[in-house]
Amino acid sequence: MTAPTLFAEVHILQSLPPSNLNRDDSGTPKQALYGGARRARVSSQAWKRATRMHFAAGIPETDRATRTKRIGSLLSARLAQPVTKGGAGLGEDQAERLAAALLTPLGITQSATKANQSAYLLFFGKRQLDDLIALLDGRAASLAGLPDQELKEEMKRLAVVETLSGGHPAEVALFGRMVADLPSLNVDAAVQVAHALSTHTVRTEFDYYTAVDDENTEDSGAGMIGTVEFNSSTLYRYAVLGLHQLRDNLTSADATLDAAVRFVDSFTRSMPTGHQNTFAHRTLPQLVLVTLRTDQPVNLVSAFEQPVTGTSGLATESALRLASELDAVGTGWGSRPAQTLSTRIFQDDRLAEAFGPSVPFPALLASLRESLDSWLTHGRVPAGAPDHADVSPARDAAAPATTAARGA
Incomplete structure (x- = not known):
């Protein structure tokens, strides 16, 4: 008999201003071809390290x-x-x-x-x-x-x-360990992180900059001249956590629950720091969608195989594409999440139909904790979770909305 599984997936749409947070050996922002189009890319290693650093900052030094x-x-x-x-x-x-x-x-x-x-x-x-x-x-x-x-x-x-x-420690249980010389020390990772890709085509640009010598009073020339490459993008980010694997790695249900919720928090809030002082690119996601599945993980990047070409911004169109893909996968493959939770900063009835109501991110984490605790304790995901915030239709559409759990 196959052991029960539960996958907690995190789907994020996040817009970045001009930035170069993850560069290749020549200093160019990392890229990838997808759907025949050039996309901005942030490697999984870069975002895993940023997540791990954010995660570690919240625990005592001795437990890191x-x-x-x-x-x-x-x-x-x-x-x-x-x-x-x-x-x-x-x-x-x-x-x-x-x-x-x-x-x-x-x-x-x-x-x-x-x-x-x-x-x-x-x-x-x-x-x-x-x-x-x-x-x-x-x-x-x-x-x-x-x-x-x-x-x-x-x-x-x-x-x-x-x-x-x-x-x-929780970090090893989450991200795993491989020791080629001694396989018995290997730890299967409970987390998988995809390379972040822009939902649209990008073009690399160049910032020509000069630095002035403050003590130079002899001429008006620059003390230093250089260029730095950058792009701007709306990224689709995806990670999946196998709660069953994390439980096996940690053995304690309480430690598993805490690590799982804190991972989702850290993955959502973290940001790679490449050229951070140059671009100050720290943003927060415009959409966080958490899906709980008992069968298999589903990366929804195929929503953007055809690049988004929005004329009044890319984030909303990208969110609608994601909603359509979630529904199409459910219809075509009969694979629908046991539960969805979402936080988003824009309101659209079409998004509510696919993702359920939106709640503030702390409320999403609270609902997620309850659902994971139910699975760890009773072996099942509840059909719904209690609301943790006001989801009144009168809420300002520009304010962060609230997310309650949405049953399958």
Whole structure:
């Protein structure tokens, strides 16, 4: 019998002013051909990192994860700290030697060019370093004094691999981990993020700029001249979270619920920071649509295979295209979401028919939490969720609207 699944999908339409938030090796804003047209693109890696940084900012430092080649240096630094601060009070040389021995069971390939670094990035929780030190059971000083072979044998008796295989922080549980040298350390990601694409054709433009030398009183020439490439776009962003996979990664239902809701919040609010000081491109989405599905995820980017060509703005036309595609997928494939939730800053009866009423984003998150909690507790998504905000027709159409859950 197939285990039950629940996918929480996030569909976002977000308009960006002139910007270059994710560039290629030549400094050009990343692009892609889709539907035969040149589109603005923001890579999934760029937005995943922005999401992870936003997510991590809201939790204590000790509960965060880090992705680094320097696990050996971090571990030796912990071992060198005083016992009163959770360390082992070792000298620098002893700490480095014991840290290297403690990590040996992982079989991580070392960098060929840089000492004390692994050959690739390792994603782990900072608290897991404390768990590794706890394995020493107060014997750090005596172990550090053993000959190499005896120390190696002692390390084999410790549950090093098991310690890093469990107790994952939420970031690792969400975004996963792959360790080629030791597959048992792999963590299947609960989240998939698509490359963001503009719903329309874009053209790269160039900003010619000069910088003035404030102390130059001899001539009127510029102290520096340069160019930076940019574009502006309305992006379709998509991510899907497998709640069942997240639950397996975290084991705790409460931790799963918190991580899932906070991921949706962070993915929605985050923004890659490329050339941020130059363009100040921070905007908020014009549409956030969350769909809950029990069968399979459905990326609705096909709504924009034919580029949008709005004459009075692109966001509204893009939203209507998205609504039409959601309905077409449901009609053609018989695959309709178990529930939809939406927040949008414009009102249109056609959008309400497809997405349900709009609610403020905090209310969307509250409804989402209730629905996910119902699935985790009872194995089902409710047909609807209580309203968390006024959805009166008299609401100003220009103000952020409210979203209640809409049953299948």
